Amino acid sequence: MGQSIWQSMEQKGYSRRDFLQFCAAAAAAAGLGQSGVAQVTAAFDKKEKPAAVWMHFQECTCCSESFIRASHPIVLDALLDVLSLNYSETLMAASGFQAEKSLNDTIQNNKGKYIVLVEGAVPTHDGGVYCMIGGKTAESILQTVAKDAAAVVAWGSCASNGCVQAAKPNPTGATPIYKLVDKPVINVPGCPPIADVMMAVVTHLLVLGQVPALDSQNRPKEFYGRRVHDTCYRRPNYDAGLFVESWDDDGARKGYCLYKMGCKGPVTYNACSVVRWNEGTSYPIQSGHGCIGCSETGFWDNGPFYQHLPSFPGFGIESTADTVGTVIGAATLAGIAAHAVVTSVRKQKVIAEVHAEEQKES
Amino acid sequence: MSASGVRVKNLFPSNGSQPVEYRRIYVWELPVRAYHWINALALVALCITGYLIGAPVRAFYAAEAYQQYWFGWVRFIHFLAAFVYVFNFLARLYWGFVGNKYAKWTSFIPLKSAQRKEIVDVIKADVLETKLHGPISTGHNALAGLIYFFTFLAFVFQTITGFALYSSMSSSWLPRMFTWVVPLMGGEFGVRFWHHLFLWFFVSFVIVHVYLAFYHDYIEGRGTISSIVGGWKFDRVKNDK
Numbered sequence: 001m002g003q004s005i006w007q008s009m010e011q012k013g014y015s016r017r018d019f020l021q022f023c024a025a026a027a028a029a030a031g032l033g034q035s036g037v038a039q040v041t042a043a044f045d046k047k048e049k050p051a052a053v054w055m056h057f058q059e060c061t062c063c064s065e066s067f068i069r070a071s072h073p074i075v076l077d078a079l080l081d082v083l084s085l086n087y088s089e090t091l092m093a094a095s096g097f098q099a100e101k102s103l104n105d106t107i108q109n110n111k112g113k114y115i116v117l118v119e120g121a122v123p124t125h126d127g128g129v130y131c132m133i134g135g136k137t138a139e140s141i142l143q144t145v146a147k148d149a150a151a152v153v154a155w156g157s158c159a160s161n162g163c164v165q166a167a168k169p170n171p172t173g174a175t176p177i178y179k180l181v182d183k184p185v186i187n188v189p190g191c192p193p194i195a196d197v198m199m200a201v202v203t204h205l206l207v208l209g210q211v212p213a214l215d216s217q218n219r220p221k222e223f224y225g226r227r228v229h230d231t232c233y234r235r236p237n238y239d240a241g242l243f244v245e246s247w248d249d250d251g252a253r254k255g256y257c258l259y260k261m262g263c264k265g266p267v268t269y270n271a272c273s274v275v276r277w278n279e280g281t282s283y284p285i286q287s288g289h290g291c292i293g294c295s296e297t298g299f300w301d302n303g304p305f306y307q308h309l310p311s312f313p314g315f316g317i318e319s320t321a322d323t324v325g326t327v328i329g330a331a332t333l334a335g336i337a338a339h340a341v342v343t344s345v346r347k348q349k350v351i352a353e354v355h356a357e358e359q360k361e362s
Numbered sequence: 363m364s365a366s367g368v369r370v371k372n373l374f375p376s377n378g379s380q381p382v383e384y385r386r387i388y389v390w391e392l393p394v395r396a397y398h399w400i401n402a403l404a405l406v407a408l409c410i411t412g413y414l415i416g417a418p419v420r421a422f423y424a425a426e427a428y429q430q431y432w433f434g435w436v437r438f439i440h441f442l443a444a445f446v447y448v449f450n451f452l453a454r455l456y457w458g459f460v461g462n463k464y465a466k467w468t469s470f471i472p473l474k475s476a477q478r479k480e481i482v483d484v485i486k487a488d489v490l491e492t493k494l495h496g497p498i499s500t501g502h503n504a505l506a507g508l509i510y511f512f513t514f515l516a517f518v519f520q521t522i523t524g525f526a527l528y529s530s531m532s533s534s535w536l537p538r539m540f541t542w543v544v545p546l547m548g549g550e551f552g553v554r555f556w557h558h559l560f561l562w563f564f565v566s567f568v569i570v571h572v573y574l575a576f577y578h579d580y581i582e583g584r585g586t587i588s589s590i591v592g593g594w595k596f597d598r599v600k601n602d603k
Contacts, residue, residue: 240424241432241436242424243420322416339577342491347580
């Protein structure tokens with residue numbers, strides 16, 4: 001504690017040049033650009049290494065797995081190093097009472113200054129017994145660590161919107177973090193979120209010491225401001241009406257739009273098609289599979305991955321709004337046809353009566 | 363007999379088979395008729411393009427995307443028709459306060475007991491094909507008015523959800539006013555689902571509406587169909603001789 005980032009790097013044998021390179025990379029990751037490098041350098045020169053605790057609750061650790069695969073190793077190394085990651089069940093060496101002590105010490109010694117990174121949802125049913133660490137419920141642990149935190153970041157869809165744990169019928173009462181803590185939470189949804197996005201959010205917090213610009217759902221605007229669809233390289237095929245009709249058809253080989261295969265790109269806010277995954281190698285649509293909308297709230301409950309409209313509730317798995325609508329439309333037509341036949345028959349009678357009358361009169 | 367009066371034989375003579383006297387009445391003013399037909403065109407365009415957006419077809423041959431913009435045009439027509447339809451609807455709302463008595467907002471909401479009675483009467487006449495008991499309203503009959511009121515609610519719902527979906531691809535203030543809808547309905551999945559479902563309400567409405575317009579043209583026998591083109595209907599002159 002007490003060391004600045006530069007001091008800590010210098011100790012580890014990094015040169016000043018390495019440090020400046022790192023600052024430039026960090027500035028870029030935080031979306032600051034060339035003019036922000038001086039700001040970053042100044043901050044890292046003097047600012048104390050911020051303490052961070054990484055909490056794991058109801059999750060699969062895919063967020064951690066994603067994080068350690070960030071495509072800028074120098075940023076990653078440095079960040080894991082400079083961040084003073086004092087508690088993380090997955091990555092720390094300590095265990096048992098030592099681990100608990102580390103967590104408590106961090107909270108005690110850095111009141112109001114440490115960052116809480118939460119991975120996973122928190123179960124609230126039955127007194128929270130479905131996720132307990134060291135004899136304490138996830139919820140009570142969360143409240144303890146979040147109380148004096150400088151910032152709370154919700155990693156991934158579990159922490160941001162509940163993800164699979166919160167899917168119907170949600171037996172454990174899994175609840176996203178922002179509903180439980182009484183301070184603003186930065187939501188970084190995705191299952192998992194993109195490593196470089198996570199990196200950038202942390203960098204932003206470190207560099208500027210403030211929360212990045214957030215949208216109405218508290219997601220960083222920079223990465224969740226546009227839909228996957230808007231920046232998708234297959235978008236021209238969508239506009240041209242060229243769609244993959246079935247897996248492995250000619251359109252699929254030509255890389256046509258996957259809209260009709262249930263791609264959720266048009267309703268999903270994420271940076272996949274810009275940042276991409278695994279060092280910018282690819283992303284689901286580029287690999288020929290539609291987006292499943294993993295960063296959207298309730299994506300598990302929004303019905304089959306391979307049709308783009310949700311199933312209609314109560315009408316079986318396969319019925320969409322269209323099947324229900326078609327049945328209603330057809331029933332209406334049938335009703336009207338029957339009505340028209342009856343009317344026509346009655347009308348013939350009236351016409352006959354009128355005719356008879358006219359003949360009488362004339 | 364008035365100057366515009368005509369004598370026609372009624373197909374449903376209520377006073378024996380005496381000839382009945384009719385009078386021409388200007389019912390649908392020009393703004394009402396313009397609203398009706400602009401709305402009809404926009405609605406049909408919206409339903410067709412809306413359905414296509416949900417289930418696109420490959421209409422023309424193209425090997426590469428740059429050769430075509432077919433789906434882009436479908437969406438463009440949908441958005442264009444939506445704007446026409448919304449402003450047309452707003453104009454009609456305005457006319458519901460300043461127009462003649464047949465266009466007034468009161469004919470859409472059955473606040474009076476006479477309207478409620480007429481609703482029952484018209485349901486019986488439409489569904490069971492019984493004869494109309496009382497005199498049916500010259501403008502919208504009370505049941506039609508109420509159904510139109512429901513379609514107005516559906517208009518509003520489609521407008522809100524439609525602009526909410528559109529807001530993500532627009533920076534203009536009008537659609538941006540509806541961004542709050544998206545989280546409320548559980549993300550764009552939900553908004554899109556409801557917006558799509560209501561398409562079928564309009565399809566059903568159009569089928570029933572067109573049919574009943576013809577049906578009432580027949581049972582009322584006073585130019586219901588032609589009235590929406592020219593604006594005139596016939597009203598029976600009371601002659602209790």
